[in-house]
Amino acid sequence: MKVGLEVHQQLATSKLFCACPSELNESAGTTFVRRLRPASGEERSVDAAAAFQAARGLAYRYESGPSNCLVEGDEEPPRPLNEEALDVALTVALLLSSRPVDEVEMMRKIVVDGSNTTGFQRTALIAVGGSLEVGGKRHEILSICLEEDAARKVGSGAGEVAYRLDRLGIPLVEIATGPTITTGAEAREVAQEIGALLRATRRVRRGIGTIREDLNVSTEGGHRVEVKGVQELRLLSEYAEREEGRQRLLLEVRDELVRRGARVEGEPRDVRAELGELRTGPVGSAVRDGGTVLALRLPGFGGLLGSRPGSDERLGRELADHARAAGLGGLLHSDELPGHGVSAELLGRLRTSLALGAQDAFVLVADRSAQRAQRAVTAVAARARAALEGIPGETRDPLPDGRTRYSRPLPGRDRLYPETDVPPVPIGSDRLGRLRAHLPERPSATLERLVREHALAPELARQLVYGTDLDRFDELVRQGHAPAGVARLLTQELPSVPGEEGKAPFDPPTELLHELLTASENGAFAKEGMPRVLAELALGAPSVAEAVHRTGLAGVDRDELARVVDRIVREQIGLLRERGDAAFSPLMGDVMRELRGRRDGKEVADELRRAIARHLGGSAP
Ligand SMILES: [Zn+2]
Numbered sequence: 001m002k003v004g005l006e007v008h009q010q011l012a013t014s015k016l017f018c019a020c021p022s023e024l025n026e027s028a029g030t031t032f033v034r035r036l037r038p039a040s041g042e043e044r045s046v047d048a049a050a051a052f053q054a055a056r057g058l059a060y061r062y063e064s065g066p067s068n069c070l071v072e073g074d075e076e077p078p079r080p081l082n083e084e085a086l087d088v089a090l091t092v093a094l095l096l097s098s099r100p101v102d103e104v105e106m107m108r109k110i111v112v113d114g115s116n117t118t119g120f121q122r123t124a125l126i127a128v129g130g131s132l133e134v135g136g137k138r139h140e141i142l143s144i145c146l147e148e149d150a151a152r153k154v155g156s157g158a159g160e161v162a163y164r165l166d167r168l169g170i171p172l173v174e175i176a177t178g179p180t181i182t183t184g185a186e187a188r189e190v191a192q193e194i195g196a197l198l199r200a201t202r203r204v205r206r207g208i209g210t211i212r213e214d215l216n217v218s219t220e221g222g223h224r225v226e227v228k229g230v231q232e233l234r235l236l237s238e239y240a241e242r243e244e245g246r247q248r249l250l251l252e253v254r255d256e257l258v259r260r261g262a263r264v265e266g267e268p269r270d271v272r273a274e275l276g277e278l279r280t281g282p283v284g285s286a287v288r289d290g291g292t293v294l295a296l297r298l299p300g301f302g303g304l305l306g307s308r309p310g311s312d313e314r315l316g317r318e319l320a321d322h323a324r325a326a327g328l329g330g331l332l333h334s335d336e337l338p339g340h341g342v343s344a345e346l347l348g349r350l351r352t353s354l355a356l357g358a359q360d361a362f363v364l365v366a367d368r369s370a371q372r373a374q375r376a377v378t379a380v381a382a383r384a385r386a387a388l389e390g391i392p393g394e395t396r397d398p399l400p401d402g403r404t405r406y407s408r409p410l411p412g413r414d415r416l417y418p419e420t421d422v423p424p425v426p427i428g429s430d431r432l433g434r435l436r437a438h439l440p441e442r443p444s445a446t447l448e449r450l451v452r453e454h455a456l457a458p459e460l461a462r463q464l465v466y467g468t469d470l471d472r473f474d475e476l477v478r479q480g481h482a483p484a485g486v487a488r489l490l491t492q493e494l495p496s497v498p499g500e501e502g503k504a505p506f507d508p509p510t511e512l513l514h515e516l517l518t519a520s521e522n523g524a525f526a527k528e529g530m531p532r533v534l535a536e537l538a539l540g541a542p543s544v545a546e547a548v549h550r551t552g553l554a555g556v557d558r559d560e561l562a563r564v565v566d567r568i569v570r571e572q573i574g575l576l577r578e579r580g581d582a583a584f585s586p587l588m589g590d591v592m593r594e595l596r597g598r599r600d601g602k603e604v605a606d607e608l609r610r611a612i613a614r615h616l617g618g619s620a621p
Contacts, residue, residue, distance in 0.1 A: 001244040003181035004142075005190055006214040008149075008172045009198045010205040013085045015169035016148045017078030017122070017422065018071035022170040022205060024152065028063040032073070033160075035059055036112040036119045042417040049395070049411035053113045056327070060114035061162040062151065072165045074117040077421040081106065081124075081146075085171035086425065088203045089126045089146040091435050092173055095197055095442065096141050098130030103426045104146070106419035114161050115150035116168060122419055123147035123174075132177070134186075134193045140178030147172050170205070173198065179216065184237030184244075187215065191236055192466050196443035199469050206469045207507055215240055222247040222391040226410060230398045238402040246313045246404075247391050253304050253315050254390050260359060262300025264384045268377045271295045271364070274353055281341020283332055286366030292373040293366040296381055297354055301361035306335030312403075315387055316363075321406035322383040323365055326376035332364040446470065454483035463491035472510050481517045489513065489530065497534045506538035515544045526600045529553040556598045561607055565591055569611045576612065584612070 015022055035058075038050035062073070070076035086104065093100050108120035115121075123145050130141035149170040151163035175194055181187045191213055198204050198211070208231060215227040217240055225247070227239050272293040278284045286293055298305075305316035316333045323331040334351075338344040354362055363380060367373040386392040395411070396404040441449070443465050450461040454477070464473055468490045476486040494513075497506040516533065519525065525533060525548045532551040533544070541547035548554055556564070568590050569576065576583045591604055 001182060001240070002179040002218050003184075003187050003240050004179040004216040005175075005177045005181065005187060005194070006216070007175045007191060007194045007198070008212045008214070009175075009195070010149060010210045011085050011088050011171040011173060012203055012205045013082055013088065013171055015072075016082050016085055016146070016171040017080075017169055018069055019079070020065070020067055020069050020072065020169065023166065025065045025164075025166045027066050028164070029066050029068040031061060031063050033059055033061050034114075034117060036114060038110055038112050039119070039417075041110065041415050047110055047411055047415035048409040050110045050112050050415055052408050053111075057159070058114060059160045061160055062117060063154070063162065063164045065164075065166050069165070072117065072168050078122070081422055081425055082171060083425075084203075085146060086126075087431075087435060088171075088201050089144060089173045090427070090432065091201050091439065092175065092198060093127035093130070093144045094432070094436060094439060095200070096127075096130040096132055096144065096175070098127035098141055098144050100127045100427050100432060101125055103424045105424050106422040107416050108419045109147075110415040110417075111150070114163060115153070116148075117151070117165070121148060121150065122422070126173075132190065132193060132197075134189050137180075137186075139180045139190055142176040142178050143174075145174040145176075147174055179218070181240075184240040187240045188233060188236045191233055193443070195233070196466050200440045200443055200446065202440065202471055204469075208505060215243070217243040217247070219244055219247040219251075219391075221251055223393040224410070225391065225393060226395045227398055227404050228395050228407070235398070235402055239398055239404060242313075242402055243396075243404060245311060249308060249311045249313045250315065250318070250387065250391055253308070254387060256304060257300060257388050260300040262298070262304075262388060264381050264388070265297035265299070268294040268296045268365070268374075268381070269354070271350065271353070274350060275346070278341060278346065281332075282329055283364050283366045284341045286368060286373075289368045291366060291368040292370040293364060294373050294377045295350070295354060296363050296365065296377055296384070297356065298361040298363065298384055299356070300359055301384070302357075302359040303335060303361075305333045305361055305363075318387070318406065319363060319380050319383055322379040323376045325406060325408065326379045327372050328365065328367055328376045331366075331376070331380065334361045334363070450483075454487075456483060456487055460484070460487045460491065463487075467491055467495075472513070475510055476513060476517065479514050481514070481521070485517060485520075485527075489517065493530050493534060496531065497538045499538075506534070508537060512537070512544070519544050519548065523600075524548055525551070525553040526595075526598055528601060529598065553598050556595055561595070561599055561604065562611075564594055565604070565607045565611045568594070569608070569615050573615060576616065580616075584608070587612070 012022060014020060038046050038054045040046050064073055071078055090100055104124045104126060106122050106124045109123050111121045112119050125143060126146050127144040132139045132141060149167050149172050151165050152167040153161065154164050155162040177190060181190055195211055213230045213236060215230065216224055218224045225243060227243060230236055230239055270292060272287060275287050275293060278287050283293055307314050316335060319333065320330045332340055337347045356362060365373055365377045365380060393410045394406055395408050397407045398404055447461050447465045450456050450464060451458055464487050473486055473490055477483050499505045520527060520530060529551060532553060533547045536547035536550045541550055568587060572587055588605060588608055591608060
């Protein structure tokens with residue numbers, strides 16, 4: 001397996017071509033609807049991915065932010081390139097020993113899936129070449145680009161997709177590596193290193209969705225497949241490995257298809273009449289609605305569409321994905337029949353009427369619209385034909401379970417042409433000199449410094465540098481909180497707050513974390529209670545005090561602690577006399593159970609030791 005990564009990181013500057021803030025915003029301004037058509041690229045041909053999108057004939061509804069920005073709505077030309085964002089991109093280039101271009105030329109990349117109002121995404125090459133060392137291995141950097149982020153998809157309905165413009169135009173630095181990664185784990189490590197390097201500039205946005213990865217995966221004898229828009233770093237290795245497995249399975253299936261002399265029948269057949277009274281299942285509903293049911297004969301495909309031993313991928317799913325991309329709910333293939341409303345008897349009749357042998361297969365494509373059914377069956381036939389060749393190059397969407405799904409053809413170079421509204425920006429040696437003089441600390445140096453300055457355990461420092469943002473750490477430490485406590489909060493306690501399904505992880509403002517640490521330090525609750533207090537805050541407790549109250553962990557004051565310890569020691573005095581020091585652990589357990597984490601463990605232990613000494617001393621003859 002060969003994997004190349006593209007990392008896209010949003011910058012915390014204003015937008016790339018206007019002065020609007022780079023913040024997501026739930027309050028909407030005006031709404032307008034557009035349709036987008038592809039134009040041919042500089043070399044006069046229309047890009048395959050763009051043509052595919054346009055053929056779907058969708059309308060796009062845009063919700064602007066409260067500013068109703070005319071640049072975002074493409075009612076006004078873009079302003080000159082954001083110089084601050086350019087500085088960040090150049091800084092990243094210098095950190096990666098990448099060679100900056102002499103002049104930044106903005107290009108338009110045709111993208112007509114509605115994710116922008118112009119029909120293209122603006123992108124500029126900033127630097128080429130460079131390298132990054134991860135775990136003793138050198139990974140090649142191909143290019144660094146600065147581009148505008150796309151609009152945010154907020155919904156879709158019949159023939160229409162809705163986007164919000166708050167994300168459109170947020171500057172993105174894109175770093176592309178060469179195909180030097182060979183395992184899923186390595187992909188994750190490289191992405192982590194690049195993420196830490198980007199955060200080292202202290203000018204990046206943070207939170208879910210602010211950094212996204214594309215994976216380019218190819219295997220021996222396969223083809224490049226792009227898994228686009230991975231937001232969860234922890235799933236990166238899984239996407240890479242599953243894609244490798246998918247390509248391996250499809251190559252095995254290809255060999256068997258070739259051995260059998262399999263082929264794809266040219267013309268699909270309308271079999272609605274033969275389905276008679278079928279009313280259940282996906283095909284049944286199309287029959288009931290008077291729709292079209294087309295059968296595509298696949299001689300030699302029998303048994304190769306369904307599940308195969310040792311793999312949870314299947315060719316049938318690939319075919320269904322193409323039917324889905326053409327606007328259908330899916331399809332039925334003969335390896336999964338009888339079932340889905342098709343009885344064994346009906347299946348037998350269909351096989352006879354389609355004149356199929358034991359090793360032959362077929363797929364059924366059904367829809368109310370004859371046109372849509374026809375378009376889908378054409379797409380499915382093309383995908384089945386590609387299976388005889390091997391792996392088609394394509395773009396795939398990551399799914400939450402680690403699998404991926406076909407989304408569209410791979411875009412090519414036909415989609416680029418020059419942007420004429422944005423003046424080019426020469427990169428002078430003055431500018432590079434100024435940036436070189438103020439290069440941020442590299443992650444490896446930060447790690448060493450954290451261990452040295454704050455006496456943090458190396459593993460904790462590593463989690464800080466590679467897993468969180470250091471601005472918050474620095475700020476909280478500046479406010480006087482203990483570095484180790486802050487590090488634990490940011491790297492362990494906060495990330496493990498149980499999230500709600502489908503909601504963004506709990507990400508409170510730094511001010512609240514300051515309050516929380518202060519409360520803990522003042523003994524409002526014990527250190528051990530931190531996860532529970534955080535969980536209450538995540539569930540909506542309006543203040544730290546209220547969260548502490550809801551957990552029932554409200555601190556136990558010194559007097560009460562002394563009273564509880566004293567009573568328990570009295571109750572167990574027999575055990576204490578009999579076992580001496582060995583009685584400490586069970587007594588400690590009793591006290592902690594009673595206090596239910598409302599007091600720090602170390603303080604409890606100290607109090608208990610004092611009480612034991614007092615009682616044993618006092619009662620000694
Ligand atoms: Zn704007």
